Amino acid sequence: xxxxxxxxxxxxxxTSLYLALYLQLIPLPPLVQTEIVPYLPFWALVxxxxxxxxxxxxxxxxxxxxxEAHKELTAEIELAKADLRRLGVDVD
Numbered sequence: 001x002x003x004x005x006x007x008x009x010x011x012x013x014x015t016s017l018y019l020a021l022y023l024q025l026i027p028l029p030p031l032v033q034t035e036i037v038p039y040l041p042f043w044a045l046v047x048x049x050x051x052x053x054x055x056x057x058x059x060x061x062x063x064x065x066x067x068e069a070h071k072e073l074t075a076e077i078e079l080a081k082a083d084l085r086r087l088g089v090d091v092d
């Protein structure tokens with residue numbers, strides 16, 4: 001099973017479960033049915049966004065510096081500037 005198939009399967013499962021709750025096919029107390037179930041998709045979306053924001057912040061915080069890549073990139077920039085100067089383009 002590919003990653004896409006797995007994601008689609010989980011999405012369909014969650015959607016089916018929510019639809020069964022929303023259409024009252026699964027019996028719940030009336031308070032839960034009227035006060036909680038309608039807001040579950042919004043709560044899930046906010047939670048997913050918070051998770052993604054945390055994950056982004058964590059990856060930025062733990063990002064490893066690579067001095068060799070910096071030196072290589074600087075050398076490539078200088079090479080490109082020299083090539084453009086040779087062609088008569090002002091790059092400074």
